[in-house]
Amino acid sequence: MTKAKKLFIKTYGCQMNVYDSSRMEDVLKPLGYETTDGPDDANMVILNTCHIREKASEKVYSELGRLKKIKKKRSENDEMIIAVAGCVAQAEGEEISRRAPYVDMVFGPQTYHNLPEMLAKAHRAGDETGRGILMTDFPAEDKFDHLPDPVKPEGYTAFLSIQEGCDKFCTYCVVPYTRGAEYSRPAAQVMKEARQLIAQGALEITLLGQNVNAYHGDDGHGGEWTLGRLIRELADLDGLERIRYTTSYPAEVDDDLISAHADVPQLMPYLHLPVQAGSNRVLAAMNRNHTREQYLEIIAKLKAARPDLALSSDFIVGFPGENERDFEDTLDIIRQVGFIQAFSFVYSARPGTPAAAMDLQVDKVVANERLQILQKLLMDIQTQFNEDCVGREFPILLERVGRKPGQLVGRSPYMQPVHVEAPLDFVGQIHDLKIISARPNSLGAQIIHKVRNSA
């Protein structure tokens, strides 16, 4: 038995990074690494980073500064390996070791299955500070072929990456450069991982991909499964109660996927379908490949398939060339669709992307003012939606105990956190609950005496 070593992973960015971090734990577990809650007692610290906006990537360097101080205090036989993973690692590579020479490893999102090899190299390099190991290869295929089975009990909800990378090249976005080309995992590999997650207790699986509806997984017989097909096959697995998928690219939502929303009851009536902006001029400049009218048409079809469907979105304000009129169009599409949840950001110019070189960059003050207006509108809609839930009954997946005694916390089909006074053994079950109160970010519920049969 090797002595247990401590691993701390700090995760930034999107759900794909959350998934990757938990897979890194799986890769390192056989090498004796157990997770710990902070860097102070860690023998290995991995920052799994995000490059999407300037602020996100700059955070990494301030965190590295803090880690440097901890590492300095370590004795010879209490090693601390510092690694930078994820999208900043991919985008900045050696630049990281130049700015922070005490960093031992830099590796991209498609290479972490090589961690054992990188660690062996690090140990061969002795205890110099900054071992200079760099791995930033593509593609994703290799990673998925070499990852071990997931070992971490994932709780009742689990993420499953089915697709990596993006070929869409929206003009503001770094993801095609940091994650590489689109790649879909073979259908059998995805189904196997889903079965393992269900066996570990997952009642809900969220399928992940930078562009998840571009999924076209090899079926092993010369054909391919679409996302719609995959969802239907997953729905047939015993024990899987809820299916979600994120993030989708509107221009690639096809009729097969729309009909899955009508046919598959396990597919939750809630969809994150980022529109970014409501003006056709801005959408074209962003290279989103659809107009405002086409987006609204997709929503109409989805709602015809699943009338209780609600939507969430991401928005970018202050894209180069965005004028007041364009911004009004964005507010207008928000009112029309009634997004019940959203992430919104001021445009951040990313080096190397086409939009960074566009004329008419919007003044930061103006962009921030627009963001405030947009966020107020989104919050009003979200609050109203939550209030309209009062009096309705929803199946709630009870995930954990709450802060107050006797209280449990769960999620509605619309991802709203729900608090309820309920017996402890309800944790890990889905119960129909009556919503009795609403706040901007959560709901309160009450048990109705009718237990849902989970078979």
Ligand code: SAH
């Ligand atoms: N694949 C997803 C988005 C992934 S990035 C999609 O196509 O919708 C997550 C979000 O970050 C994007 O939806 C966008 O709103 C935001 N984002 C991406 N690049 C940005 C930039 N340069 N400045 C500000 N926000 C950005």
Ligand code: SF4
């Ligand atoms: Fe980025 Fe566009 Fe790809 Fe989404 S679809 S990851 S925004 S390039």
Ligand code: F3S
């Ligand atoms: Fe960030 Fe990379 Fe995800 S840039 S949003 S962590 S794909």
